[in-house]
Amino acid sequence: MNFLNVSKVHHTYFSKEAATEALQDINLSINKGEFVSFIGPSGCGKTTLLSIIAGLFQPTLGTVKIEGQDVFENDDLSIGYMLQQDYLFPWKTIEENITLGLKLLKKENHSIASKLLKDVGLPPVEKKYPRELSGGMRQRVALARTLAVNPKILLLDEPFSALDYQSKLKLEDLVSEMLKEYNKTAILVTHDLGEAIAMSDRIFLFSPRPGRLYKTFEVPEEIRNLTPFEARGHSSYSSLFQLIWKELESLEQ
Numbered sequence: 001m002n003f004l005n006v007s008k009v010h011h012t013y014f015s016k017e018a019a020t021e022a023l024q025d026i027n028l029s030i031n032k033g034e035f036v037s038f039i040g041p042s043g044c045g046k047t048t049l050l051s052i053i054a055g056l057f058q059p060t061l062g063t064v065k066i067e068g069q070d071v072f073e074n075d076d077l078s079i080g081y082m083l084q085q086d087y088l089f090p091w092k093t094i095e096e097n098i099t100l101g102l103k104l105l106k107k108e109n110h111s112i113a114s115k116l117l118k119d120v121g122l123p124p125v126e127k128k129y130p131r132e133l134s135g136g137m138r139q140r141v142a143l144a145r146t147l148a149v150n151p152k153i154l155l156l157d158e159p160f161s162a163l164d165y166q167s168k169l170k171l172e173d174l175v176s177e178m179l180k181e182y183n184k185t186a187i188l189v190t191h192d193l194g195e196a197i198a199m200s201d202r203i204f205l206f207s208p209r210p211g212r213l214y215k216t217f218e219v220p221e222e223i224r225n226l227t228p229f230e231a232r233g234h235s236s237y238s239s240l241f242q243l244i245w246k247e248l249e250s251l252e253q
């Protein structure tokens with residue numbers, strides 16, 4: 001059985017003035033431990049699909065199941081979400097931010113914040129406040145907070161796009177390493193094709209609105225065995241980049 005199944009998903013947004021068809025007949029499956037990316041022209045419905053997978057709202061038609069359970073009908077499926085903004089609470093310390101999800105789950109464990117801080121490569125900043133950390137450090141805290149609740153799947157919506165290039169490359173390596181270590185399944189939405197290739201096992205390319213699954217690309221094994229930073233320097237990376245880039249350009253015309 002596949003870990004995640006998206007089946008016959010259509011979504012239309014309705015307002016008083018208009019109906020916007022965002023997604024049309026999306027069918028895809030993801031295996032346990034797999035890292036996939038969603039890419040495609042702006043407005044093709046990537047974030048809509050990610051929100052539906054997160055169970056934030058129900059699609060107009062179709063279902064999303066994780067290990068056979070409908071994500072919309074099961075509140076206890078733990079799904080981690082990491083966004084472009086870190087959404088740390090400014091009035092709470094780093095430790096409180098990391099253990100917030102655990103408090104909600106009534107599973108608080110004091111040593112977990114310091115262990116996770118170490119795992120994400122941060123010094124002991126438990127007692128500091130988010131404003132005292134750089135953007136890259138705050139995203140590391142956001143990653144620690146996401147992992148603290150031991151989610152079944154991680155949904156990453158442009159989590160590195162607000163960072164400077166060097167921090168972005170470092171965070172890509174860190175996230176990739178941590179997800180492998182914890183054997184997590186993850187979906188990344190990104191505008192950065194290079195990032196998608198460097199981090200993923202498979203890439204789903206969507207066509208313009210209403211978004212449909214246009215093509216799926218397997219990332220070759222020789223790239224998957226490397227860190228994202230190393231992958232960017234591999235010859236297979238450049239050939240896959242050229243191939244998908246051409247497809248993207250043809251879709252944007």
Ligand SMILES: Nc1ncnc2c1ncn2[C@@H]1O[C@H](COP(=O)(O)OP(=O)(O)OP(=O)(O)O)[C@@H](O)[C@H]1O
Nearest residue numbers: 013014020022041042043044045046047048049209
């Ligand atoms: N709440 C909403 N109400 C109405 N229309 C919406 C809403 N959210 C998104 N849309 C529309 O649905 C379509 C898909 O939007 P979505 O944000 O999912 O695309 P995207 O591929 O993530 O875009 P981008 O790459 O620009 O972030 C767009 O045409 C958008 O304008």
